[in-house]
Amino acid sequence: xxxxxxxxxxxxxxxxxxxxxxxxxxxTQANIVELISIDNASDVDLAKYDKLVIGASIRxxxxxxxxxxxxxxxxxxxxxxxxxxxxxxxxxxxxxKDRPDNNPYMKKFLQQVLWKPxxxxxxxxxxxxxxxxxxxxxxxxxIMYITKGPTDPKSVNDFTNWxxxxxxxxxxxxx
Ligand SMILES: Cc1cc2nc3c(=O)[nH]c(=O)nc-3n(C[C@H](O)[C@H](O)[C@H](O)COP(=O)(O)O)c2cc1C
Numbered sequence: 001x002x003x004x005x006x007x008x009x010x011x012x013x014x015x016x017x018x019x020x021x022x023x024x025x026x027x028t029q030a031n032i033v034e035l036i037s038i039d040n041a042s043d044v045d046l047a048k049y050d051k052l053v054i055g056a057s058i059r060x061x062x063x064x065x066x067x068x069x070x071x072x073x074x075x076x077x078x079x080x081x082x083x084x085x086x087x088x089x090x091x092x093x094x095x096x097k098d099r100p101d102n103n104p105y106m107k108k109f110l111q112q113v114l115w116k117p118x119x120x121x122x123x124x125x126x127x128x129x130x131x132x133x134x135x136x137x138x139x140x141x142x143i144m145y146i147t148k149g150p151t152d153p154k155s156v157n158d159f160t161n162w163x164x165x166x167x168x169x170x171x172x173x174x175x
Contacts, residue, residue, distance in 0.1 A: 001030045002050035009038040009056035009064040014126040025169035051082045058089035071113045082175045084119035093124040093159040121168045124159035
């Protein structure tokens with residue numbers, strides 16, 4: 001049994017859903033799991049927890065800067081506790097970009113921080129066109145058109161492999 005903190009960075013809520021799935025699996029394995037937004041993470045006492053997980057989505061090629069700032073500020077304590085990081089992006093729906101060692105955003109992330117999480121994962125995200133503002137919707141449709149993805153502006157496309165999410169919860173449990 002462990003006290004586990006999961007910190008999420010999300011814009012449209014999909015990363016929270018992934019975190020909640022991980023949380024529910026970890027809770028069935030007798031862990032105590034707390035979920036908080038990166039926006040509320042700065043005052044948290046990380047020493048209270050046995051393990052830390054950070055999950056962040058990509059928007060226009062970047063993880064939220066507050067995630068990188070938090071990691072760099074907490075570098076020392078992060079190095080000394082079992083920790084994991086996962087990235088959520090739609091590039092990861094492609095077979096050759098779906099792992100930590102071949103996903104461009106994960107590779108860039110690892111160059112931006114000194115932190116070396118014990119476990120890394122990449123999840124394909126979700127495109128729910130109706131949720132987006134006009135400009136974002138058109139931009140994503142264009143990117144999807146170029147990368148041979150769905151462009152129907154009414155469509156909801158969940159690319160996440162939920163079995164992979166549940167497996168990652170198992171990895172965190174053993175970490
Ligand atoms: C405005 C916008 C920009 C995005 N930019 C990228 C991108 O540059 N690369 C990518 O792989 N995915 C991109 N995505 C896809 C998101 O990473 C995906 O929708 C993810 O599930 C969002 O998670 P969230 O709801 O937790 O923020 C973008 C999505 C939106 C709406």
